[in-house]
Amino acid sequence: MADQVTDRAPSDPQPPDGDRRRDPLSMLFQPGAWRIEKRLVVRPWHEFVTLVAALVAAVAIIAGLVLVIGKSPADSFAALYNGAFGTRESTLETLVQATPLILTGLAAAIAFRAGIWNIGGEGQFFAGVMGTWFVYDLWGGLPAPLLFVLMFISAAVAGAAWASVASGLLVRYGTNEILTTVMLNFVILYILSYLLAGPWQSPDTFYYQTQRMADTTYLPRFFSVSRLHWGFAIALLAALVVYWLIRRTTLGYEIRGIGSNVVASRYKGIRVGTVTLATMAISGALAGIAGFGELLGLHHRVQLDIAEGIGFTGIIIALVARLHPLGVIVAAILFGALVNGSTAMQYETGIPKALVFVIEGTTLALVLIAAIVSRYRIRKTG
Amino acid sequence: MRKLMDRRAYTLVTLVAALALFAGACGGDDEPAATTAAPTTTAAPTTTAAPTTTAAPTTTAAAPATTEAEMTEPMDEEPMGPTELDVAMIMLGTKEEGWYATFIDSVHRVADEAPYGLTITLEQIEEISYADGERVIRDLAQTGEYEIIVGHSTYSDAVAAVKDDFPDILFAFSGSGNEPTGGNGYWIDVFIHEPAYLAGIIAGAMTQTNHISGVAAFPFPNVNGPLHAFIDGARFVATQLGKGEITFDVAYIESWFDPATAQEAAAAQIAAGSDMIYAERFGPFSAIEEADGVFGFGHFTDQLGLSPVVLTSAVARWDAAFMDLVDAWYAYTTEGVAYDAPMERIVYTSMVDGGSSLGEISDLVPADVQDGVAQAEAAILGGLLRVELKTDPIE
Numbered sequence A: 001m002a003d004q005v006t007d008r009a010p011s012d013p014q015p016p017d018g019d020r021r022r023d024p025l026s027m028l029f030q031p032g033a034w035r036i037e038k039r040l041v042v043r044p045w046h047e048f049v050t051l052v053a054a055l056v057a058a059v060a061i062i063a064g065l066v067l068v069i070g071k072s073p074a075d076s077f078a079a080l081y082n083g084a085f086g087t088r089e090s091t092l093e094t095l096v097q098a099t100p101l102i103l104t105g106l107a108a109a110i111a112f113r114a115g116i117w118n119i120g121g122e123g124q125f126f127a128g129v130m131g132t133w134f135v136y137d138l139w140g141g142l143p144a145p146l147l148f149v150l151m152f153i154s155a156a157v158a159g160a161a162w163a164s165v166a167s168g169l170l171v172r173y174g175t176n177e178i179l180t181t182v183m184l185n186f187v188i189l190y191i192l193s194y195l196l197a198g199p200w201q202s203p204d205t206f207y208y209q210t211q212r213m214a215d216t217t218y219l220p221r222f223f224s225v226s227r228l229h230w231g232f233a234i235a236l237l238a239a240l241v242v243y244w245l246i247r248r249t250t251l252g253y254e255i256r257g258i259g260s261n262v263v264a265s266r267y268k269g270i271r272v273g274t275v276t277l278a279t280m281a282i283s284g285a286l287a288g289i290a291g292f293g294e295l296l297g298l299h300h301r302v303q304l305d306i307a308e309g310i311g312f313t314g315i316i317i318a319l320v321a322r323l324h325p326l327g328v329i330v331a332a333i334l335f336g337a338l339v340n341g342s343t344a345m346q347y348e349t350g351i352p353k354a355l356v357f358v359i360e361g362t363t364l365a366l367v368l369i370a371a372i373v374s375r376y377r378i379r380k381t382g
Numbered sequence B: 001m002r003k004l005m006d007r008r009a010y011t012l013v014t015l016v017a018a019l020a021l022f023a024g025a026c027g028g029d030d031e032p033a034a035t036t037a038a039p040t041t042t043a044a045p046t047t048t049a050a051p052t053t054t055a056a057p058t059t060t061a062a063a064p065a066t067t068e069a070e071m072t073e074p075m076d077e078e079p080m081g082p083t084e085l086d087v088a089m090i091m092l093g094t095k096e097e098g099w100y101a102t103f104i105d106s107v108h109r110v111a112d113e114a115p116y117g118l119t120i121t122l123e124q125i126e127e128i129s130y131a132d133g134e135r136v137i138r139d140l141a142q143t144g145e146y147e148i149i150v151g152h153s154t155y156s157d158a159v160a161a162v163k164d165d166f167p168d169i170l171f172a173f174s175g176s177g178n179e180p181t182g183g184n185g186y187w188i189d190v191f192i193h194e195p196a197y198l199a200g201i202i203a204g205a206m207t208q209t210n211h212i213s214g215v216a217a218f219p220f221p222n223v224n225g226p227l228h229a230f231i232d233g234a235r236f237v238a239t240q241l242g243k244g245e246i247t248f249d250v251a252y253i254e255s256w257f258d259p260a261t262a263q264e265a266a267a268a269q270i271a272a273g274s275d276m277i278y279a280e281r282f283g284p285f286s287a288i289e290e291a292d293g294v295f296g297f298g299h300f301t302d303q304l305g306l307s308p309v310v311l312t313s314a315v316a317r318w319d320a321a322f323m324d325l326v327d328a329w330y331a332y333t334t335e336g337v338a339y340d341a342p343m344e345r346i347v348y349t350s351m352v353d354g355g356s357s358l359g360e361i362s363d364l365v366p367a368d369v370q371d372g373v374a375q376a377e378a379a380i381l382g383g384l385l386r387v388e389l390k391t392d393p394i395e
Helices: A002-006 A017-022 A024-028 A044-068 A073-085 A088-113 A121-139 A144-173 A177-197 A230-248 A250-260 A262-267 A272-299 A310-320 A325-349 A354-373 B002-013 B015-026 B068-072 B098-113 B130-143 B156-165 B193-206 B221-241 B259-271 B284-289 B319-335 B367-381
Strands: A034-038 A376-380 B084-090 B119-125 B148-151 B170-174 B185-190 B211-216 B247-252 B276-279 B295-300 B310-316 B346-348 B356-358
Touching: A044 A073, A044 A354, A073 A088, A073 A325, A088 A121, A088 A230, A088 A250, A088 A272, A088 A310, A088 A325, A088 B130, A121 A144, A121 A177, A121 A272, A121 A310, A144 A177, A144 A272, A230 A250, A230 A272, A230 A325, A250 A262, A250 A272, A262 A272, A272 A310, A272 B130, A310 A325, A310 A354, A325 A354, A325 B119, A325 B130, B084 B098, B084 B130, B098 B119, B098 B295, B098 B310, B098 B319, B119 B130, B130 B148, B130 B156, B148 B156, B148 B319, B156 B170, B156 B185, B170 B319, B185 B319, B193 B221, B193 B276, B193 B295, B193 B310, B193 B356, B193 B367, B211 B221, B211 B259, B221 B247, B221 B276, B247 B259, B259 B276, B259 B284, B276 B284, B284 B295, B319 B346
Parallel strands: B084 B119, B084 B148, B148 B170, B170 B185, B185 B346, B211 B247, B211 B276, B276 B295, B295 B310
Antiparallel strands: A034 A376, B310 B356
16 A cells, blocks of 8 residues: 555656766665655564664664773673673662653653653652652651552652643643643752751751651562562553553543544544643653652652652653553663663773763664654665 | 052961960860761771781681691791772762862872772762662672772762671761761761861952852752851951951852852852852852952862962862771771771861861962961961861851
8 A cells, every 4th residue: 555655756857867877876866766755554573673773873873982982892882781681680770770760651651642742750750759758757657558558649649740730731721831841840859959958858967858768668679689679560560551541441542542633632522631631640640659669669768869860761761662651661671771781881891971871862862763764765766 | 459458468467366366266175066076097007017917807718727837837928918909989970070089089199108008999980879879889899899989978878778788898978968877887078167267268358349159059068167167267357357247148059060050159149249259069160250350269179270260279188088998998808807987977177187278379369368378277287276167057
């Protein structure tokens, strides 16, 4: 079918034949000889091949950069791999790093599926952390199971509420959600800064941090040799739930609908405003749960740097995973590996950590380019 | 300005006597802060000769009992202690930032002296957030390559989580916001309020507007200490010179590294009439350079070369702190002296202890002011002047 639609006669004028014979390069780009045309059907293997090509290109570019700074690419990649997967402990630590990224990746993916550009995962993550601490601060003496449930709910509600500020403004006033979600990241950080300098501040210090939580509130760990905690299971479960939600429920259909064509969806009877509010609430709740997991699974006290860009990295992960909930798991593990392995790469090869951000950026750019390239093909028509 | 300097000349001559009086007012044996302790050294051998004992805890097999034959054999050479010390250091920011750069410089200075004949190497790991500290410190410890691992910021939670799994490694962490861990986790700190006080003397003597400022990160003890001392020094000398009340304001930019915001804060302070700015963070100098008659003061590293408007800097030195860590590790390794970190931070506060010093002074500072500063510095080093350490936030 694709051939029938795209196999159109070139409309551009043909250059003289003599020119084409003299210059093979110009011949390649002769409008009449070759053309770039859009595929109507993008098959999985198209995406797979372009993705592999993108990753190969990324590796080549990164190797070139490593060579430029006078290091060995082979040693660097080996150190990166060993740091991420070299031992059982390092592999488990990679999963630890992936845990919050899965959740913030899902948060971005579900919102982007609906065409809502929620860039506020970082702030919603903080909201989840604050929601968790809020309950602990008030009712820390409750029995552990009840306290866990309350903290979980509070984190999800806080994340959802913070995201709803942006979606409420979007639905009611048409405010650009990119701007509001980005700016709300800063707003909540300053609110937290105020709380950590005042009511929540540990009485032992002027430092911006709470007291350490009681060890009864720590999320259980799977293995004694690793920090991998139950938050990872929650993240996997969340990915399955989001997958089911998007693929199997009415709301999921409506989310995909307004993401594809909001005008058509509205004519079809979908309540776009309601779906927008619901989607952002779910998105914020997922990011908030990431905050719950990080606080109770790893950090056990609230500090300003507890997020480490987890919310922003979630956006990259969602895009790399092509907004697929299960793909988010794979992408998050890859980025977790990059974070985990980069430290070993730094101290084993002396490569500055800044290169890790270059690796992330290069990979993202090429994977996104691959996503576009997979929709096109070059075809000889002359 | 020249007229003011002339008028000031005779008054600065009397500075030492006045400082001595001030020393009485501020002096006493007060501890600098409730959380601090006098610098302590561990039970380390003070001689540099290699100890003869070989019961090193790091050896996996117990040393066999000395046999009679061995005892009767002549010793060809002294048993050797360790010859290498590999240190790893993780940082919240980059190694160019003052907090880390000064520690790196100190390690290099100590390494140059080769204590105990050791070859000391330093591995530097940048941009490790507090939240990521445990993972990285554990990674480093698991390599088995490092005898001392320093989390050069608020990494006590990370050290507390890791230290018991690696009892042969000495861990250290530094600065405000930490909690003591004891055992093989040492909490070190420096306060540079004394050289900041000396910088304040220059500011108080040279200000034309009687309004001075500070641009700082967060209202934390390590930040507040030098700011308080800076204003105290300025106010003291202004009083001596009869210049009237000095007003002071501080802008906390809520970041450890945000030169753009720091620059904006300094520009606002200059617009409000400030002409002497203590730059606790990077950034203010570019704003100061654009104004006339405004000068800046560097913090933690000697920043005279960074900008022509810098008059001097309050400089931190970690040499004594790091040397104490080396001593503790060496004593443990060679003599089996158990790590026993105090349950409080070990503070290297004073210029006498070598915890801080005043940086180079710009030629823009008049000679009589420089003389006054030199006399005040001598008073501090001689114990005549004690600069009070105040760590509470500045209102």
